[in-house]
Amino acid sequence: MDVNDRIVADLVKNKVELVTTVPCKQLAGVIDKIEDSKDIYHIPSNKEDEGMGICAGAIMGGKRSAIIMQNTAIGVTINTLATLIQYYRMPLPMLISYRGELGEPVACQVEMAVHTKALLAQMNIPTYHFHKESDIEEFDKILQYTFMCNKPVAILTDATFWKGY
Amino acid sequence: MIRSDVIKSLLPVIRDEFVVCNIGLPSQELHMMDDQPTNFYMLGTMGLSSSIGLGLALAQKQKIISIDGDGSVLTNFGTLPTIANNVADNFILLIIDNGSYGSTGDQPTYAGKKTSLTAVAKACGCENVVECQAEEAVDVMTAALASNKMTIIVCKCESGNIPVPVITKDPVTIRDRFMDALAAANG
Ligand SMILES: [Mg+2]
Numbered sequence: 001m002d003v004n005d006r007i008v009a010d011l012v013k014n015k016v017e018l019v020t021t022v023p024c025k026q027l028a029g030v031i032d033k034i035e036d037s038k039d040i041y042h043i044p045s046n047k048e049d050e051g052m053g054i055c056a057g058a059i060m061g062g063k064r065s066a067i068i069m070q071n072t073a074i075g076v077t078i079n080t081l082a083t084l085i086q087y088y089r090m091p092l093p094m095l096i097s098y099r100g101e102l103g104e105p106v107a108c109q110v111e112m113a114v115h116t117k118a119l120l121a122q123m124n125i126p127t128y129h130f131h132k133e134s135d136i137e138e139f140d141k142i143l144q145y146t147f148m149c150n151k152p153v154a155i156l157t158d159a160t161f162w163k164g165y
Numbered sequence: 166m167i168r169s170d171v172i173k174s175l176l177p178v179i180r181d182e183f184v185v186c187n188i189g190l191p192s193q194e195l196h197m198m199d200d201q202p203t204n205f206y207m208l209g210t211m212g213l214s215s216s217i218g219l220g221l222a223l224a225q226k227q228k229i230i231s232i233d234g235d236g237s238v239l240t241n242f243g244t245l246p247t248i249a250n251n252v253a254d255n256f257i258l259l260i261i262d263n264g265s266y267g268s269t270g271d272q273p274t275y276a277g278k279k280t281s282l283t284a285v286a287k288a289c290g291c292e293n294v295v296e297c298q299a300e301e302a303v304d305v306m307t308a309a310l311a312s313n314k315m316t317i318i319v320c321k322c323e324s325g326n327i328p329v330p331v332i333t334k335d336p337v338t339i340r341d342r343f344m345d346a347l348a349a350a351n352g
Binding site: 017018041043044045046047049050051052053054055056057058059060061062063065079080082083084087088089090 | 185205207208209210212213215216217218219220221222223224225229241243244246247251336337339340343344347348351
């Protein structure tokens with residue numbers, strides 16, 4: 001199964017019914033599949049903290065949600081993660097394109113890449129790093145884990161995982 | 166009328182509805198005047214009342230009222246296009262526009278100067294946008310609830326605050342009782 005189809009299938013299997021996205025070139029394929037899915041309500045956000053607000057609402061409305069965004073968004077969402085998602089103990093899978101890793105052509109992306117894992121660690125956010133395509137095998141379990149522990153959980157997906165920039 | 170007067174006047178109309186209330190004084194005022202499980206108080210995260218309310222409205226059938234402020238909408242301006250393009254007819258966004266950042270000491274906002282949030286909401290594509298004065302809030306909210314149409318209300322009022330205690334309830338308690346009430350209403 002194509003990796004994008006696998007991501008959508010695992011989200012559906014884990015009863016994720018609302019997904020918000022802010023685009024990244026690496027995520028274009030999976031965002032298209034989310035949009036096409038009849039089981040998932042796709043709501044593009046203008047900014048990632050806005051998206052997390054929508055996810056928080058959906059969670060309280062009884063629907064599991066997820067956010068798909070770029071790692072630069074960690075810089076945008078620290079406050080929302082601390083004072084909304086973590087403070088009110090909400091589960092939130094965050095599928096994150098890990099820009100600025102091996103294969104990155106845009107130098108500025110490295111500037112946030114070097115902070116990404118440190119910021120997530122500082123926030124006590126469980127973090128997984130998908131580097132090889134076979135790492136997708138863990139996605140289902142990571143989703144189960146997220147909804148078990150009611151925490152935001154980060155899945156960083158780098159250029160090698162996506163087979164190039 | 167100031168914001169707390171607007172909220173007080175609305176209590177009989179919104180008491181039986183599910184309400185997401187903006188950070189700071191609006192939540193503290195609602196909490197002091199009419200605390201109940203159907204109120205979700207934001208204890209942090211300025212700007213996201215409208216986003217949380219939209220997510221709630223899209224996820225289930227009960228009516229959701231987000232009480233927001235002009236300063237918070239300016240902080241999260243991207244919310245208005247998202248609301249306009251994801252219509253939830255069980256969603257009412259009440260922007261209490263006092264032209265100031267009330268919770269932080271009434272510093273003026275641009276909404277109190279040249280910027281019209283009503284015009285912005287319309288330009289973003291929101292279809293039912295009603296601007297009213299504070300004295301009209303009850304009638305406008307009653308009509309919006311009866312319309313079963315997603316409605317954005319921009320309620321103009323004077324700036325100013327009353328003394329209110331902070332909310333000391335645990336966030337998980339606030340969330341949990343709100344979710345229980347909502348789940349019960351949805352059956
Ligand atoms: Mg204000």
